[in-house]
Each structure stands twice: as structure tokens, then as C-alpha cells.
Amino acid sequence: MELKGYESEALDRMFAALADPTRRAILARLAAGEATVTELAAPFEMSQPAISKHLKVLERAGLVTRGRDAQRRPVRLEAGPLKAATDWLEEYRHFWERRYQRLDALLEELQG
């Protein structure tokens, strides 16, 4: 469970990026396909520069990339790092679920 420095930093950036509801909404939108900044800004009451700022955070966390097309620069979801983050959550959930299943069995017995 020793985390190397760079892994720990990458982790910090990712969870920090995921901690914001606007950024999570952006990722959810991108899960449906790539989009331009204008398209991403549309559902939010936010300026394009504000959305761009969120995108920079997501980019630094490795969660999205920008296309090369100079005009549109479409934003794409990078599934890899996101999956790593959800895997950790899932593993944590799994650990507690097993523990709670033991509690289920005990509670059932107590009510027997």
C-alpha cells in the first residue's frame, strides 16, 4: 500500500478534479461523446472561460484531452484514469459490503 510519489500526486489531482460537481457533470456529458467548449458550456450558467478553467483541471488530471483541430478543439473523455478512480471506490465498497453481509447474517440470527 506504499504509494510512490508520482502515483500519489496523480491520485491527488484526480480526486481533486472529481470533487467538483461541475467537473463531474462535464465528464458525464463527455461520456456520451466528444464536445466543444461551447457545447459543454451550454447547460451551465457559466462563461466559456469558467468552463475552460474546469477543463484545464480535468486535463491536468489526465481525465480529458483536447483535439488538435484548431477551430473546434473538441474535448474527449480519457476513460483510463477515471476507471482507476472508480475501481478504488469499488474496491472500498466491496470491502464494506462483505463486512455488512456478515452483519446481515448476524442480524437475521438475532431476530431468529
Place this chain on the structure above:
Amino acid sequence: MSTVVTTPSETQIVMTREFDAPRDLVFAALTTPDLLKRWFGADGWELVECEIDLRVGGRWRFVSLGPGGMRMGQGGVYTEIVPALRLAYTESYDDQWFPGVARVEADLSGSTTLVTTLTFPSREVRDLVLASPMERGINESHNRLAQLLGEKNELDA
């Protein structure tokens, strides 16, 4: 019924789980040493020592025995006790596998739903806890231990 884990703020982990039992019984299972010993150890860990001084300011201390004879001690102080409804306490580990002290709140106000909120000293500590489940070291030694004991682990049932 399954456990839902969320991270509503950058220092918290929230676990929500429904139980098919009255909440006073769930509360008893969280606060009675004889009952805790029967469920709290999970995935190769067994709770072997369990001391509870159930009053505000009272201490709790658990010692668990894990794979390969690994000992893990954890404990803290109760900060709020409302029977069958709420339990809050501090929690830290002897070996400081995460730095500092966590605050834990177990809430049963939603009838049979147990909502456990863990609050850590910083985002970094919270992330460390998420990224390295408490079963550290367990996956690799779990099968070995099961073989050693020559019995199927009941948790896998």
C-alpha cells in the same frame, strides 16, 4: 441491499447500507463487543479484542488478527451517543497507516438505513484511504491463509 459509497466533499467518504432489522438491533451490533466480534472482522481479519466504554468521552479499542498473524489495533473516543439513532467517535490506527484521526458518524435516523460518514484530516488522507483499502496485504495472503487453514473461508460463501 447493497452498499453505496460516495465522496460528497473532498475530505469525506459516506457509506449507505440498508439492513433488514430494527435500528436498535443494528445499533446494538455496532456497540456490543460480543456482537462486534461476530461481524466486524472481514476478509481474513478477526476481531479478537474489543473494549467499549459506551459513554461520551469513553474510549473504544479493537484489536484484529489478520492474515499471517498480522495484528491491527485501532481505537478512539466516543463523542456522541444517541441510542438506536446516532453514534459518533474518533478513530485512529496504532500503526498510523493513515496519518491523523478520522471522525466517524453512524446515523440510523433513516429507519433501517445505516449512513456512516468518515471525515479525514485532509483530502490527501481521504484519498489514501480510498486508494488503499483496509484489506491491504489481504488479497495476496488470503488464499495462502485459506490453504494453510485447510478450510474454505466463510466470507467467500
